[in-house]
Amino acid sequence: MNADPGAGGEDERETPSDDSVPDEEREALVTIAHGAVVTSGGVSGQRALTAATEFVLARGLGPTAYGVYALAWRIAQLLSRLVTFGSVPTLQRYLPEYADDPARRGTVAGLAYATTLGFGAAIAAGVWLAAPRINDLTVEEAAFPGAMRAFGFLVGLLGVVMVASAIFRAVGSARGEIAFNKLLRPGVRLVAAVAALAAGYSIGGVAVGIVAATALLAAVAVPLSARVTGVVPSLRGARREARRFYDHAAPVAMSSLGKVFQNRVDVLLVGALLTATAAGVYNVVLVLIAIAWIPLMSFNQLLPPVASDLYANDRTATLNAVYSSVTRQIVTAVVPILVVLAVYGRELLGLFGDPYVAGYLPLVVYLGGVFVGSAVGATGWLLMMTDHQYARMALDWLLAVLNVALTYAFVVRFGLVGAALGTSLAIAGQNGIQVLLLRRFEGLWPFDRTFLTPLAAGVAALLVARAVRAVVPGLAAVVVGGVLGLATYAAALRRLGVDPRDRLVASHLAGRYRAALARRLDR
Incomplete structure (x- = not known):
C-alpha cells in the first residue's frame, strides 16, 4: 500500500x-x-512487583544463589517470547478486522491457544533434556538443572496467559490485558517467591512455587477472557483460517527468535x-x-x-x-x-x-x-x-x-x-x-x-x-x-x-x- x-x-x-x-x-x-x-499504571505496578520479587530473592538467596536463579529465570523469559509462535501480534492484526464475524474471531483465538500449547509442550521437553548441558556450559551449579526444568513447564503457562491477555488487548480492552499480564502475572510470582523463602526453600522450591501459582492464573485467565470479550476460542474452521493465520504468525515468530539473539x-x-x-x-x-x-x-x-x-x-x-x-x-x-x-x-x-x-x-x-x-x-x-x-x-x-x-x-x-x-x-x-x-x-x-x-x-x-x-x-x-x-x-x-x-x-x-x-x- x-x-x-x-x-x-x-x-x-x-x-x-x-x-x-x-x-x-x-x-x-x-x-x-x-x-x-x-x-x-499497570506497567508501573508490574515493574514494582518485579522489582520487589528480585529484591526479596536477591536478599534471601545471596549473590551466588540468586545468580543461578536469575539465569534460569531469564532463559525461561527468553523462551516465553517464542512459545506463542507469533500468535500475540497475529491476534492484534486480525481480531479488529474480524469485528463483525464472531465465529472467525473464535477460530483465530483457538489457533492461538493451540499453537501456544503445542510449542509449550515441546519447549518443556527440550528444556528437561537440555538443562544439565546448559548448566555445564554456564554457571556449573548443582541447583541449576532442577530450577531450569521447573521453569521449562512455566514457559507454556506464561504463553497461555499472554494469549488470553492479548485477546483483551486486541478488542481494545487495556484493563483486562493489564490485570492479567501486567499485574497478576508478576503478582503471583512475588507471592510464590515470598512463600517459598518463608517456608525455608531455596532455588528449587522457589521455582516450583512460581510454576504452581502461574498454572492457577492460566486456569482462570482463559475462561474469563472468553466471557468478558465474547471471543470464545474454537478450532471449528481452523483449517480454512490456518493459512492466513500462520502466514502472519510464522514470520513474526521467526522475528522473535531473531530478536532473542539480537538483543x-x-x-x-x-x-x-x-x-x-x-x-x-x-x-x-x-x-x-x-x-x-x-x-x-x-x-x-x-x-x-x-x-x-x-x-x-x-x-x-x-x-x-x-x-x-x-x-x-x-x-x-x-x-x-x-x-x-x-x-x-x-x-x-x-x-x-x-x-x-x-x-x-x-x-x-x-x-x-x-x-x-x-x-x-x-x-x-x-x-x-x-x-x-x-x-x-x-x-x-x-x-x-x-x-x-x-x-x-x-x-x-x-x-x-x-x-x-x-x-x-x-x-x-x-x-x-x-x-x-x-x-x-x-x-x-x-x-x-x-x-x-x-x-x-x-x-x-x-x-x-x-x-x-x-x-x-x-x-x-x-x-x-x-x-x-x-x-x-x-x-x-x-x-x-x-x-x-x-x-x-x-x-x-x-x-x-x-x-x-x-x-x-x-x-
Missing part, C-alpha cells in the same frame, strides 16, 4: 491549532493516550562467559532498565489495533500523523526517567545490596539503546500492522547474526559493560533501520522540530539532578533530585511550548477523568 501524498514529509506537516485536528486523528490519539494512561543474547553470554554473581548483577540492571521501557510499552498498548484499522481503511496520512504525535509523547515521557536512572543509578542498584552497584556502568550504556528505541516509537509493531512482517523478519535475523558476534567479543573484552554495549547497539541499529523501512514502504515518518522540546527540557533536568547529587548524600539525593529534576523538566516544557496535539489529548483526557471522578463521588 502506498502512502497518501505528503504523508511522510516533515516539511509539509504544519503545527495545528487545537480545533484543526481532524476528528479521525483526534479519536485515534485519545484512544491510544487513554490506553497509555491505563497501561502506565537478549547478552543474558546467555553473561551466564556462559562470566560468573553466577555477574549474572545476578546483570539481572538487577535489567530490572531497572525495564522501568525505562514503560512509556513505549504504555503507548504501544492500543496503537497496534488502531494502526491496523487505519491501514486497512487506507488512511495512511492519518496513521502518519498519529504515529508522529504518539512518538513525541513517548519521548516526552521517557526523558525524565532516563535522567533519574542515569544520575542516580548507583544509589538505586545499591538497594539490592552492595555487590550490585557494579552494574552502574552497564546500566548507563544500556540506557542509550533504550533512548533510541523509544525515540523512534512503535516501528516494529507498525511494520507488522502494515503487512511488512517478512521485512522485519529478515532484518531481525540479519542483525541477530551480527549482534551475536559483536556481543561475544564485547563480553570477552569488557565483561558486563560489553553485554550492555552489544544489546544497546542492537536496539539502536534495528530501530533506526525500521524507521527508515517504514518511510520507504509506507511514507511514515514521525520526526519534526517539535521533538527538540522534550530533549531541551531533559538537558535542563539533567543539570539540576547532577547538581543535587553533588551536594545531597545517599538515597536522599534520589528523592530530592528526582522531585527537583521533574519540576525543572515540567517548567522547561511549559516555557518552550507544548505541541497543540499533545495539549489537546491532555485536556480531553483530563476532562474525561474529572467527569468519571465526579460521577463516582455523586454515587
